[in-house]
Amino acid sequence: MHFALADLRLFIHIAESPSLTQGARRAHLSPAAASARIKALEGQFDTRLLYRDSRGVELTPAGHKLLQHARLIMRQVDYLKSEFTEYGTDQAGHIRIFANTTAVTEFLPEVLAGFLAQRPGVTVDLQEKLSRDIVRGxxxxxTDMGIIAGPVRAEGLQVLHFSTDRLLLAVPLGHPLAAEKKLTLRQTLAYQHIGLHDGSTLLSFLRDQVERLGGTLSLRIQLSSFEAVCRMIEAGVGIGIIPESAGRRHSRTMQLAMVELDEPWAVRERSILVRELDALPGSVRALITTLQGDEPQI
Structure with missing residues (x-):
């Protein structure tokens, strides 16, 4: 069975009009053309849809049934057109983001709060992922977009730089390392560390660096946020490697000292990954513009 949406809309116009002529006029067709299309529609359904007489048209039982379905179908078509008209703007749509730990916990919540407050029709699914899973996604x-830190090996993706991420060592005030200006990762391994939960991108990254040194990362406790990590460090439970943005913020209210890491990987470029920027929905492109314009401060 094959029929055009235009024929269903014509049938609705005729069913809602007192005559085929007036229904045809609403569809911008001649009466003869409208009559031919209705006959073709009856042929598709293999049943009579209209009674025609000198007084106008009247729906058959099959016509009443078709009218019910035709209205539902055309309503859904109108919804679809409306939804995709909004989809092309930045005022509506659903955005899925895969991001690393720092992005999820540090700067994205603030960026998204302002972005979503201005766009009530936009929803976001934000998921914390490892870098390799972000690229794969x-x-x-x-996912519509990914946010990572560090070198990117991803053929077939567009890599959009938007800020710089620096890792520092956080220690409690009075700690033996607090007076140091710079430290290597190896120098920190003699102390117990406070780390993020398993599955966090930062912990995975640090473990890789420690493994390259042939050392061991001694984790005393693992937590779910940088604030919790900093509170443990302040209490003297251990030391921890955290983004400078988190360290600077929490050191305003906690007794912490920040020590520079003398490692080439300590300064990492933050990047947005997309498959094809111009093909993305308007809401996703607007969020990327917001991220590039509001560089997270470190």
Whole structure:
């Protein structure tokens, strides 16, 4: 069975009019053309849809049934057109983001708060992922965009730089390392560390660096946020490697000292990953513009 949406809309116009002529006029067709299309529609359904006489038209039982379905179908078509008209703007749509730990916990909440407050029709699914899973997710279309820190090896993706991420060592005031200006990762391994939960991108990254040194990262406790990590460090439970943005913020209210890490990987470029920027919905492109314009401060 094959029929055009235009024929269903014509049928609705005729069913809601006192005559075929007036229904045809609403559809911008001649009466003869409208009559031919209705006959073709009856042929598709293999049943009579209209009674025609000198007084006008009247729906058959099959016509009443078709009218019910035709109205539902055309309503859904109108909804679809409306939804995709909004989808092309930045005022509506659903955005899926895969991001690293720092992005999820440090700067994205503030950026998204302002962005979403201005766009009530936009929803966001934000998921914390490891860097390799972020790249894979953007490549296979599981996410609209990814946010990572550090070098990116991703053929077929657009890499959009938007800020710089610096890792520092946080220690409690009075700690033996607090007076140092610079430290290597190896120098910190003699002390117990406070780390993020398993599965966090930062912990995974640090473990890789420690493994390259042939050392061991001694984790005394693992927590779910940088604030909790900093509170443990302030209490003297251990030391921890955290983003400078988190360290500077929490050191305003906690007794912490920040020591520079003398490692080439300590300064990392933050990047947005997409498959094709111009093909993204308007809401996603607007969020990327917001991120690039409001560089997170470190």
């Amino acid at each position: 953007v490549l296979d279309g599981s």
